[in-house]
Amino acid sequence: MLDRRHPHITMPDVPPAMDAEQAAVEAHARDKELTKHHFEPHEHPCVRIEHLMKTFDGETQVLTDVNLTVWPGEVVCVLGPSGSGKSTMLRCINLLEKPTAGHILIEDNEITGHLGTKEVNRLRQNLGMVFQSFNLFPHLSAKGNVMIGQTKVLKKSKDEAEAEALKQLDAVGLLDRADFKPAQLSGGQQQRVAIARAVAMHPDILLFDEPTSALDPELVRGVLDVMRDLAENGGMTMIVVTHEMGFAREVADRVVFMEGGVVVEQGTPEMVFDNPQNPRTAEFLGSIG
Ligand SMILES: Nc1ncnc2c1ncn2[C@@H]1O[C@H](COP(=O)(O)OP(=O)(O)OP(=O)(O)O)[C@@H](O)[C@H]1O
Numbered sequence: 644m645l646d647r648r649h650p651h652i653t654m655p656d657v658p659p660a661m662d663a664e665q666a667a668v669e670a671h672a673r674d675k676e677l678t679k680h681h682f683e684p685h686e687h688p689c690v691r692i693e694h695l696m697k698t699f700d701g702e703t704q705v706l707t708d709v710n711l712t713v714w715p716g717e718v719v720c721v722l723g724p725s726g727s728g729k730s731t732m733l734r735c736i737n738l739l740e741k742p743t744a745g746h747i748l749i750e751d752n753e754i755t756g757h758l759g760t761k762e763v764n765r766l767r768q769n770l771g772m773v774f775q776s777f778n779l780f781p782h783l784s785a786k787g788n789v790m791i792g793q794t795k796v797l798k799k800s801k802d803e804a805e806a807e808a809l810k811q812l813d814a815v816g817l818l819d820r821a822d823f824k825p826a827q828l829s830g831g832q833q834q835r836v837a838i839a840r841a842v843a844m845h846p847d848i849l850l851f852d853e854p855t856s857a858l859d860p861e862l863v864r865g866v867l868d869v870m871r872d873l874a875e876n877g878g879m880t881m882i883v884v885t886h887e888m889g890f891a892r893e894v895a896d897r898v899v900f901m902e903g904g905v906v907v908e909q910g911t912p913e914m915v916f917d918n919p920q921n922p923r924t925a926e927f928l929g930s931i932g
């Protein structure tokens with residue numbers, strides 16, 4: 644297929660999204676060796692990415708052919724060098740970026756294609772995202788930041804939203820900082836507020852884009868502990884782009900290595916860290932390890 648606006652770029656023809664039953668059968672067969680997460684024979688993946696492509700400005704092809712399935716309750720850590728397309732993939736999953744071609748299905752519903760604002764908003768409610776740079780409202784307290792999505796988007800009453808905010812701030816160890824503004828909090832505390840804010844919306848899936856890489860080293864631990872607790876006790880489905888190899892090894896059910904806009908290799912942490920099959924994975928792990 645030729646991109647009409649940019650005739651020098653040739654887009655590969657992407658097949659239609661797979662039938663849900665068939666996709667689940669194939670994903671079962673493939674993923675049972677690749678993840679520590681246990682899934683039942685009747686289950687379907689909650690995220691299904693097929694031949695995802697993203698090109699910016701018709702020029703820069705960032706995702707060339709990403710294929711990935713994620714199961715309900717699974718914790719997937721995505722590793723890869725800078726510029727490999729990790730953030731772009733996450734941003735495509737919650738439609739902060741519009742995929743150029745290919746398919747993303749959330750609970751077997753295709754989100755690529757033409758969705759109205761209402762449908763996009765509903766999708767985003769179901770997909771929490773935690774960014775590297777926290778993105779808290781500076782004029783609101785920690786509690787206010789955790790409440791605002793609940794009142795504005797979920798239309799909860801102020802009392803309900805406040806009770807939930809205090810519960811989630813307690814869960815991240817910040818109950819005593821509920822009335823502090825972001826500027827009065829450390830980076831690690833701000834990021835824990837951002838996690839509490841995402842969890843308070845009760846999404847099915849949480850996306851994390853390098854949540855600890857803007858933090859001073861001594862603040863990283865506290866944020867990772869909160870994420871570990873969500874993974875192990877919260878039963879949350881999590882896709883985590885991270886450079887924290889210790890976290891990936893200990894907490895991930897599956898590790899995905901991306902480079903050049905494709906998933907180069909994936910498997911359990913033991914498979915990927917201890918016995919990488921692709922030389923590029925080995926080189927990357929060697930360079931940071
Ligand atoms: N809005 C944009 N317009 C043009 N190019 C972009 C845009 N966003 C990202 N890119 C390019 O896409 C490539 C992949 O970027 P992306 O942010 O997904 O990488 P990454 O794997 O998350 O890297 P990092 O580890 O540095 O965060 C980069 O080469 C980047 O320059």
Ligand SMILES: [Mg+2]
Pocket residue numbers: 729730731852853
């Ligand atoms: Mg990134």
